[in-house]
Amino acid sequence: MEVSCLEPCVQLKLSREELENTVDKAKDWALMHGISMRSKVSFNKNQVQVLPFTLLPSSFPKKHFEKVKGIQVLLNELIHKVAHNNDFLIKSLKSTIGADSFTAKLFNIYETVYKEGFNQTVSLGLLRSDYMLHANQIKQVELNTIASSFGGIVTITSQYHKYILSELGYTDKIKNIPENNPINGLCKGLTHAWKLYDNKKAVILFVVENVTYNICDQRFHEFEISKINPDIKVIRKSLKDLVSEARLGPNKQLIVGNLEVSVVYFRSGYEVEAYPTEQEWEIRLLIERSKAIKCPSIQYHLAGTKKVQQSLAYSNALNVFLKDDNIIKQIQEIFAGLYSLEFNNETESVIDNAISHPKKYVLKPQREGGGNNVYDKDIKLRLESMRNSEERTAWILMDRFYPPVQKNYIVCARNEPFEDNYLHFSNVVSELGIYGVIIGNHDNIIYNKEVGHILRTKPSNENEGGIAAGIGAIDSPYLI
Ligand code: ADP
Ligand code: MG
Ligand code: MG
Structure with missing residues (x-):
């Protein structure tokens, strides 16, 4: 496969010593501002470590960036409508749930609450649509409807990349790093949903893993909520905790301990490991049955499956949901071949x-x-x-997809000590994500916004670039 190249934002001409000093300073900046996570190797609640990030922002074509930023609200609307189309969900997932027990379990929960009637008709979606460049086009990798992460970390990362460009003497280039504040946009979604629930005493529940490694990103959300409205209390519980602590009140309120929950924000629950026993599944069902607003609701969760993504790529599928041919065309343009x-x-x-x-x-x-x-x-x-x-x-x-490669330094990649790693530019490729917030019920969309972006970058010879796995790195686009 022939791959194209992108020019890096700057050609660094630093001595080894200067580069080492720069990387040291960059790491301390990252650590002090929270571009960090807990170590999997030596887990300790008192410590976080810098997560992999690119020393410099990676180049990204402005026209493609703007195109996908522009269509995010359309994708929000599309996913919302898909999630509320029972026939489409059944048709798309029917054969898959016969073969995949995890999806079948989720689907059972959906069917149960669908048949009983939803006690909360409003859903909250904090979405992230991911893209790669391929053959001079921008194409969607997937759209996440659950636990779309790193909105907190990347808000800081954009500031870091501005800092490092100025530190290296390229203040004139800072303007090419677009403003980015997804943490505020995502948390405004959460607080808006809290307001809709209309009980000042009700808390926002973060459903988290038994052990959370990506703690800084999650806490950034919690702290931002407090900044937006100091009256809102956030609690964190795993599905396991909820087995003993959660129940439904007489009016289907979700009660945890003695607190009523207004909004349930799932940062866990998308992975098989979150449900080691039937009890965790029962809790997921209890949450879905409650009148708390779920982010995501079970129907939003299902609308984010790969199978639904593939079903939407059939030639006339979008016509069911969208009436404007021009909009349909814009969305179809970003779809890859899906089979x-x-x-x-x-x-x-x-x-x-x-x-x-x-x-x-x-x-x-x-x-x-x-x-x-x-x-x-x-x-x-x-x-x-x-x-x-x-x-x-x-x-x-x-x-x-085979995105264009460019050179960049990945700091704190898994192969620490990263001496070999950082003194060479390595070939990297990037994946852009756009965050969207949607709130609505079957009949209405109440809130629909595009709220920021993420760039993740990995060595070009890696198939996947997990940040937590230490392969990929957090990045910022440098628009060209
Ligand atoms: P997940 O929900 O696990 O994140 P993705 O569909 O995003 O699943 O795939 C994970 C990773 O695999 C992506 O971040 C990307 O690096 C790589 N990937 C996925 N789809 C493609 C594709 N069509 N072409 C190239 N790489 C891909
Ligand atoms: Mg992905
Ligand atoms: Mg995903």
């Missing part, structure tokens, strides 16, 4: 093609959080092994 693996004749030829040319595709299951997809020759092996089994319907195939 169902359900049993039909069309699918067989896609599978044949993917087996012969695995580098043209990514094979994806219904999972979130990174590290689940299949690449390269493993695609061939996996497709061959499940070709005749129902299992394949739990997966989708997607055209693979």
Whole structure:
């Protein structure tokens, strides 16, 4: 695959000593401002460590950046409508839930509350639509409807990249780093939902992992909520905690301990590991049955599955949700080729093609959080092994992107001590994410905004760039 290149924002000409001093200062800036997380290797509640970040902002074409920023409110609306279309959800997910027990469990919860009638009709979505550049176009990787993370960290990272450019003497270039304040936008979504619930004493519940590594990002949300409205109290509980602490009140209020919950913000619950026993599933159902506003509600959660993404890429799918041809066209332009693996004749030829040319595709299951997809020759092996089994319907195939490469330094990558790493520019590629906030019920959209962006950057030879895994890095776009 031929790949193109992007010019880096600056060509650093520093001695080794100058570079080391710069990196030292950059790390301290990052640590002191919270571009940090807890260590997985030596977990200690009293400590955080700098998470991987790029020394310099990475170049990103302005026209593509603006295009996807501009369509975020349309995507918010689309996902909202998809989530409220029972027929579409059933049709899209029917075969997948036969093959994937995790999605089936989520779907069961959805069906249960759908049949009972929702006790809270309003949903809150803090979404993040992710993109890569490919062949001079910008294409959607996926759209996250649950636990869209790093809005706090990247707000700070934009400030860091401005700082480092000025520190290196490039103050004239700071203007190319766009304003970015997703933390405020996301938290305004949370506080708006809190207001809609209309009980000043009710708290916002963050549903978190048993052990949280990405603590700084989560706390940035909590602290921002307090800044926006100091009267709002936030509590943090894992699904496990909630098994013993949560119940429904007489009017379907969600009660935790002795506190009523207005908004449930899931930062966990998208991953299989969050549900080790049936009890966690029962708690998820209890939450969905409650009159608390959920971020996301179970229907928003399902609307964010890879399978729904693939269903939306069928040629006439968008016409069900959107009436304006021009809008439909704009959205279709960002979709990549996405292919169902359900049993039909069309699918067989896609599978044949993917087996012969695995580098043209990514094979994806219904999972979130990174590290689940299949690449390269493993695609061939996996497709061959499940070709005749129902299992394949739990997966989708997607055209693979090859974004343009550029040079940058990744600071604090997993291969510390990073001496070898940082004295060379390495080839990196980036993934842009746009944050969106949506609030609405079946009939109305009450709130719909685009609230900022994230750039994540990884070495170009890596298939995936998990930040927590230490492979990818937090970055800021430098618009060119
Ligand atoms: P998850 O929900 O686990 O984040 P993604 O669809 O975002 O799933 O895939 C994880 C990562 O895999 C992405 O961040 C990106 O690095 C890589 N990836 C996903 N889809 C593609 C694609 N079509 N082409 C190239 N890389 C991809
Ligand atoms: Mg995802
Ligand atoms: Mg992703």
